[in-house]
Amino acid sequence: xxxxxxxxxxxxxxxxxxxxxxxxxxxxxxxxxxxxxxxxxxxxxxxxxxxxxxxxxxxxxxxxxxxxxxxxxxxxxxxxxxxxxxxxxxxxxxxxxxxxxxxxxxxxxxxxxxxxxxxxxxxxxxxxxxxxxxxxxxxxxxxxxxxxxxxxxxxxxxxxxxxxxxxxxxxxxxxxxxxxxxxxxxxxxxxxxxxxxxxxxxxxxxxxxxxxxxxxxxxxxxxxxxxxxxxxxxxxxxxxxxxxxxxxxxxxxxxxxxxxxxxxxxxxxxxxxxxxxxxxxxxxxxxxxxxxxxxxxxxxxxxxxxxxxxxxxxxxxxxxxxxxxxxxxxxxxxxxxxxxxxxxxxxxxxxxxxxxxxxxxxxxxxxxxxxxxxxxxxx
Amino acid sequence: xxxxxxxxxxxxxxxxxxxxxxxxxxxxxxxxxxxxxxxxxxxxxxxxxxxxxxxxxxxxxxxxxxxxxxxxxxxxxxxxxxxxxxxxxxxxxxxxxxxxxxxxxxxxxxxxxxxxxxxxxxxxxxxxxxxxxxxxxxxxxxxxxxxxxxxxxxxxxxxxxxxxxxxxxxxxxxxxxxxxxxxxxxxxxxxxxxxxxxxxxx
Numbered sequence: 001x002x003x004x005x006x007x008x009x010x011x012x013x014x015x016x017x018x019x020x021x022x023x024x025x026x027x028x029x030x031x032x033x034x035x036x037x038x039x040x041x042x043x044x045x046x047x048x049x050x051x052x053x054x055x056x057x058x059x060x061x062x063x064x065x066x067x068x069x070x071x072x073x074x075x076x077x078x079x080x081x082x083x084x085x086x087x088x089x090x091x092x093x094x095x096x097x098x099x100x101x102x103x104x105x106x107x108x109x110x111x112x113x114x115x116x117x118x119x120x121x122x123x124x125x126x127x128x129x130x131x132x133x134x135x136x137x138x139x140x141x142x143x144x145x146x147x148x149x150x151x152x153x154x155x156x157x158x159x160x161x162x163x164x165x166x167x168x169x170x171x172x173x174x175x176x177x178x179x180x181x182x183x184x185x186x187x188x189x190x191x192x193x194x195x196x197x198x199x200x201x202x203x204x205x206x207x208x209x210x211x212x213x214x215x216x217x218x219x220x221x222x223x224x225x226x227x228x229x230x231x232x233x234x235x236x237x238x239x240x241x242x243x244x245x246x247x248x249x250x251x252x253x254x255x256x257x258x259x260x261x262x263x264x265x266x267x268x269x270x271x272x273x274x275x276x277x278x279x280x281x282x283x284x285x286x287x288x289x290x291x292x293x294x295x296x297x298x299x300x301x302x303x304x305x306x307x308x309x310x311x312x313x314x315x316x317x318x319x320x321x322x323x324x325x326x327x328x329x330x331x332x333x334x335x336x337x338x339x340x341x342x343x344x345x346x347x348x349x350x351x352x353x354x355x356x357x358x359x360x361x362x363x364x365x366x367x368x369x370x371x372x373x374x375x376x377x378x379x
Numbered sequence: 380x381x382x383x384x385x386x387x388x389x390x391x392x393x394x395x396x397x398x399x400x401x402x403x404x405x406x407x408x409x410x411x412x413x414x415x416x417x418x419x420x421x422x423x424x425x426x427x428x429x430x431x432x433x434x435x436x437x438x439x440x441x442x443x444x445x446x447x448x449x450x451x452x453x454x455x456x457x458x459x460x461x462x463x464x465x466x467x468x469x470x471x472x473x474x475x476x477x478x479x480x481x482x483x484x485x486x487x488x489x490x491x492x493x494x495x496x497x498x499x500x501x502x503x504x505x506x507x508x509x510x511x512x513x514x515x516x517x518x519x520x521x522x523x524x525x526x527x528x529x530x531x532x533x534x535x536x537x538x539x540x541x542x543x544x545x546x547x548x549x550x551x552x553x554x555x556x557x558x559x560x561x562x563x564x565x566x567x568x569x570x571x572x573x574x575x576x577x578x579x580x581x
Contacts, residue, residue: 332450335440336450339451340452340455342396344438345420345438345440346432346433346437346438346439346440347439347440347441347442348429348441349441365426368430369429369430369433372430372433373433375434376433376434376435376436
């Protein structure tokens with residue numbers, strides 16, 4: 001157990017909570033009268049509040065992006081490879097804010113929270129959230145923290161979509177926008193995978209129309225399946241081959257359907273099992289819908305360059321060669337639109353075998369480029 | 380600044396939009412941004428060069444020139460620059476055509492294979508020229524499409540391009556009287572400014 005943390009770790013951190021009593025009107029037409037956001041911060045906000053960086057999380061992410069909650073915590077936060085003293089998002093320089101989005105299941109108001117109107121968990125009654133809604137709620141968090149303008153808004157995958165949306169919704173409040181392994185909208189294939197995941201949850205008998213909490217159960221089977229199919233899309237064929245190949249758990253075939261025979265089956269089941277114990281099914285449904293709905297260019301007849309025209313941030317877009325969930329081609333769509341809109345933009349296509357998950361992995365060239373970009377941001 | 384870049388910068392009007400193909404460490408774009416309020420992008424594939432560009436705050440885009448310039452709209456740049464890369468691309472003629480679609484003018488530099496030293500190596504030794512300036516042997520060279528000044532000008536003629544400016548210089552980028560008189564024999568590097576058939580000179 002690490003009683004002394006590494007020099008480049010933010011060390012022990014504790015989440016904080018802010019309540020918002022001002023109603024938030026959502027894209028779906030409904031509103032949240034009252035909600036709370038849980039977040040963590042790393043580093044110190046400077047006197048002019050010019051060094052703040054917002055971290056936006058992906059589908060199954062949360063506020064715990066770096067450091068440890070306890071000295072005996074097994075793993076640090078999900079983006080610890082990139083946040084800390086001397087790391088790409090250098091906490092000696094930046095004040096980093098990382099929150100759990102609305103609709104989440106890690107402390108911010110979401111489907112598993114108590115609905116004040118009924119006194120019961122929201123469950124399926126929790127309103128649908130969009131990337132835009134999240135950005136508006138994050139702007140309120142910034143207000144409360146005294147941050148008028150972010151030095152940078154940074155995110156990978158669905159987090160990158162939030163970073164892009166920030167540059168469009170609040171151009172004057174973002175100086176740099178970093179969208180990593182992201183896309184300007186989902187493809188039909190992406191939506192199809194999300195739909196399979198949703199159907200796995202919705203068809204679980206324990207789902208109870210989204211009100212499973214009241215029944216004292218969780219749609220575990222559905223969540224496991226959803227995570228399994230999701231996980232396949234996060235890894236590349238090569239990464240899976242390298243990790244598991246056709247390796248067997250034991251040295252013989254059992255000729256049945258019940259036993260776990262191949263290592264890759266064992267891995268997926270473990271991932272699913274672990275996920276089903278920590279993630280809320282309604283949150284999963286909601287997050288996948290937010291992904292499906294994201295399409296900022298739709299407001300301009302599909303013209304992404306026109307959509308990005310109001311942005312005043314400088315952009316950094318990065319993709320990974322073996323990412324087939326959000327392939328480099330999807331990042332290039334963002335880059336091409338930014339260039340057509342005459343924005344400042346850098347684009348890197350990192351050669352990495354890990355697939356979509358590469359954005360979480362400390363790949364030397366990725367970290368080096370990330371650091372170089374963050375280094376040039378003046379605060 | 381690299382001597383050829385010093386010559387090129389003189390041909391780029393202040394405030395123009397520039398696309399630099401194979402921008403290296405971003406030296407030209409950084410200089411132009413600072414001294415001539417030029418904006419634009421640099422395309423590069425070398426990881427170290429890209430990292431240097433990032434540090435300088437250059438708009439660097441990781442893109443292989445052999446994939447073409449299909450992602451850029453026609454006439455979206457005032458000047459498209461390509462220094463010392465023409466001989467290393469798969470389809471020099473197609474790229475030249477693309478450069479003139481995307482930009483109103485192009486500035487291109489390339490090594491002259493008609494230089495006397497190249498001719499000497501071939502004629503006397505019967506070997507492919509290897510020099511300090513082009514240090515590769517035939518099997519490992521990234522330079523796959525060598526040409527002479529005359530070859531390049533023949534291509535321009537065939538494509539009906541207008542050569543607006545040209546300069547033959549030695550490896551130190553000096554343009555002497557000799558290289559002006561016999562460029563194809565005494566010039567080591569060609570620096571050309573060309574426009575498409577319908578374009579007029581600035």
